[in-house]
Each structure stands twice: as C-alpha cells, then as structure tokens.
Amino acid sequence: MSSYVYCVTRASHPLPLEGAVGVGERAPALRLVREQDLVAVVSDAPENLRAKRRDLVKHDAVIGRIYAAGTVLPMRFGMVAPDDEAVQTELRSRARRYGELLCRMDGHVELNVKGVHAEEALLRDLLLQNDELRARNHALRAADGGRHQDKVAFGEHVAAAVAERRARDAGQVIARLQPHAAQIRRGPPVDGCFVNVSFLVASSARADFDGALSPLRRELPGYASVELYGPLPPYSFVGNEADV
Amino acid sequence: MTGIAMTQTPQANGGRLSGELYKVVELIxxxxxxxxVFVRVSVIGLEVVTIDARVVVAGVDAYLRFAEVCGRLDLTGSSPRIGRSLPDGALPLELPGRARTEIG
Structure with missing residues (x-):
C-alpha cells in the first residue's frame, strides 16, 4: 500500500493527531514514520486521488494541527511514496536538509498577501488622469464603438496603463512589507490579483508586519485593496525553489 | 473587499476556515x-480550483474587453476614490445608448 505524506517534523514534536483522518473517501488513519530525529505524518494513499476540495481541506487540516503545536515542513498536496520504507529512506538521506529547514522555520509563519484592483474604478481613474486615453475613449464612443482595429489599439494602450499601475502598486506592497519579513516569495496572479506574495515572518516581527498594513492601505489608490491570509504553515518556503 | 485583515489562527481542530483555504489554495x-522520488497525484482537471495564472492584461481579447469597459464607464462623477468601499462592478454604469456625449 503506498503512503500519502502530509508533512515532516521533529520526533520531539507533540504531534496532536487524535481523531484526525487522512485524504480520500475512506478517511484513512494517520500514522507516523520515524527516522532518527525526524518524523513524517502519513496515511494509506487512496486510489484515484484528485485535488477535490474535501481532500485539499483534509490535507491542510492535518498539517494545520501539527503546525498549531510546533514547527512543520508541509508537503505539497498529493505526494505519494511507494511505502513507509521509502519515506524512511527519504528522511534518512535528507536528514540534514530537513533539520536545517526546520531550524529556519522555527518561530516563523507564512503570511500571504493578495491585492486586487477594482477594475472599473481603476479604468475610470486612468481615463480621468490621462487626457489622451480619455480623448480616444470619447472618439470611439462617438463612433458608436469604432472600428475593430481602433478598439484593439485603444485597448492595448489601456492595458499598458493598467499593467503599469499593477506593477507600481505591487512594488508598493512589497516595499512596505518586505522589511518585516525574513524571506519573500511571489506567486501567480490568482484571480487577477495585481500582487500575490508570501512573506516568511518571525513571531517577533508579526506586530510590525501587521502594523505596516494600515498605512499601506491608506497609501494605495482607492481602487486597490489588500488582504492578508494567515498565519499559514510555511508552504512557500520549504520547496526546492525556496532554498536559495 | 472590505480591507479588513483576516488573521485567524488555526482552529483547534486544525482546519482553517474553508473560505480562507480557498484563497490560498495555490500554495497547497x-x-x-x-x-x-515520490509520485505526485495528478491535479489536472481539478474539481475545485483553477489557478488562473494567465497574464490578465495582454492579448486581443483583453484589449477589446478594456475598450468595451472603458466605453461604458461613466466619467461624469467626480470621485475617483469611490472604488475603496465598493466591490468590483458596483460602480455606476451607463446604460447602453444613454448619455453618450458627456465625456471628458
């Protein structure tokens, strides 16, 4: 039976797992794979696992329990080992790396910040600020929408102006929050957000980080809003790409 | 968007609010x-999520959409900061064929 892996932590972790179950319809029991100072939380891997909402919630809930009681290295959703021995072998062969990563994550949380622009308010602001764009918009309207190529050309100019605002506001968000973070990792523009960025923040810097949000929100233009998600297990700071 | 920070800690049962999970699902x-050396289960054909990482402001379709949205914006109001308290799409729009002349 292959093993679905949730996270890696230290053998000394309290591991509060009573009542928790794993991913898949059969809600498999969780078990521990120990090797030296490390422990992996695993369950039997369900067949035909897909990323269904229910299973994402369970994956995150198992990690959340461990994370609430101590430092954890969360696995990406869907990692399956051939068996528990393979997990043990992995822990043994990378014990040093996992030990270092755990030390780096000690006392830190991930905070994810997403910023969105209210699109119509942004476009309205762009038109009001930019005489040329406003004049071209007016001309297209006067021509009952205008020719296809004129609409495309106008839209391209608008898009460039939008991209400029997105980059500018993203830069502002990062500039104001990065000083309070140990590490930073940018993500894709999920749901069209102009900034999606995760910060690894020490507990001792949380108050400063949170304190930087209100002035940031006041500085940003009115069409921009910024939401903070977290604290989260440090998903963004344990992958291979985050090693640098 | 209300601008209010969501800073809840993990719940006692270990799960975050599913609404928040949805907002950070790309991290998971x-x-x-x-x-x-381990296999990763396929997450193609996700039931719950599609992570839309496309560049959202490029391409002819995007240009036409921008032109279309700009074409129906009401620019006669005077408060460009109105967006702060309103969700997307809540700004006053011109109805088609109405007041086409009051631009700029």
Whole structure:
C-alpha cells in the first residue's frame, strides 16, 4: 500500500493527531514514520486521488494541527511514496536538509498577501488622469464603438496603463512589507490579483508586519485593496525553489 | 473587499476556515515540500480550483474587453476614490445608448 505524506517534523514534536483522518473517501488513519530525529505524518494513499476540495481541506487540516503545536515542513498536496520504507529512506538521506529547514522555520509563519484592483474604478481613474486615453475613449464612443482595429489599439494602450499601475502598486506592497519579513516569495496572479506574495515572518516581527498594513492601505489608490491570509504553515518556503 | 485583515489562527481542530483555504489554495497545490522520488497525484482537471495564472492584461481579447469597459464607464462623477468601499462592478454604469456625449 503506498503512503500519502502530509508533512515532516521533529520526533520531539507533540504531534496532536487524535481523531484526525487522512485524504480520500475512506478517511484513512494517520500514522507516523520515524527516522532518527525526524518524523513524517502519513496515511494509506487512496486510489484515484484528485485535488477535490474535501481532500485539499483534509490535507491542510492535518498539517494545520501539527503546525498549531510546533514547527512543520508541509508537503505539497498529493505526494505519494511507494511505502513507509521509502519515506524512511527519504528522511534518512535528507536528514540534514530537513533539520536545517526546520531550524529556519522555527518561530516563523507564512503570511500571504493578495491585492486586487477594482477594475472599473481603476479604468475610470486612468481615463480621468490621462487626457489622451480619455480623448480616444470619447472618439470611439462617438463612433458608436469604432472600428475593430481602433478598439484593439485603444485597448492595448489601456492595458499598458493598467499593467503599469499593477506593477507600481505591487512594488508598493512589497516595499512596505518586505522589511518585516525574513524571506519573500511571489506567486501567480490568482484571480487577477495585481500582487500575490508570501512573506516568511518571525513571531517577533508579526506586530510590525501587521502594523505596516494600515498605512499601506491608506497609501494605495482607492481602487486597490489588500488582504492578508494567515498565519499559514510555511508552504512557500520549504520547496526546492525556496532554498536559495 | 472590505480591507479588513483576516488573521485567524488555526482552529483547534486544525482546519482553517474553508473560505480562507480557498484563497490560498495555490500554495497547497503548487508550494510545499516536494520529494522528487515520490509520485505526485495528478491535479489536472481539478474539481475545485483553477489557478488562473494567465497574464490578465495582454492579448486581443483583453484589449477589446478594456475598450468595451472603458466605453461604458461613466466619467461624469467626480470621485475617483469611490472604488475603496465598493466591490468590483458596483460602480455606476451607463446604460447602453444613454448619455453618450458627456465625456471628458
């Protein structure tokens, strides 16, 4: 039976797992794979696992329990080992790396910040600020929408102006929050957000980080809003790409 | 968007509010520790999520959409900061064929 892996932590972790179950319809029991100072939380891997909402919630809930009681290295959703021995072998062969990563994550949380622009308010602001764009918009309207190529050309100019605002506001968000973070990792523009960025923040810097949000929100233009998600297990700071 | 920070800690049962999970689902799917020698289950054809990482402001379709949205914006109001308290799409729009002349 292959093993679905949730996270890696230290053998000394309290591991509060009573009542928790794993991913898949059969809600498999969780078990521990120990090797030296490390422990992996695993369950039997369900067949035909897909990323269904229910299973994402369970994956995150198992990690959340461990994370609430101590430092954890969360696995990406869907990692399956051939068996528990393979997990043990992995822990043994990378014990040093996992030990270092755990030390780096000690006392830190991930905070994810997403910023969105209210699109119509942004476009309205762009038109009001930019005489040329406003004049071209007016001309297209006067021509009952205008020719296809004129609409495309106008839209391209608008898009460039939008991209400029997105980059500018993203830069502002990062500039104001990065000083309070140990590490930073940018993500894709999920749901069209102009900034999606995760910060690894020490507990001792949380108050400063949170304190930087209100002035940031006041500085940003009115069409921009910024939401903070977290604290989260440090998903963004344990992958291979985050090693640098 | 209300501008209010969501800073809840993990619940006692270990799960975050599912609404928040949804907002960070790309972290669970695309980040986290990866072990190269293990298999990763397919997350193609996700039931719950599609992570739309396209560049949202480029391409002819986007240009036409921008032109279309700009074409129906009401620019006669005077408060460009109105967006702060309103969700997307809540700004006053011109109805088609109405007041086409009051621009600029």
């Amino acid at each position: 799917l695309d980040r986290g520790l990866v072990i190269d």
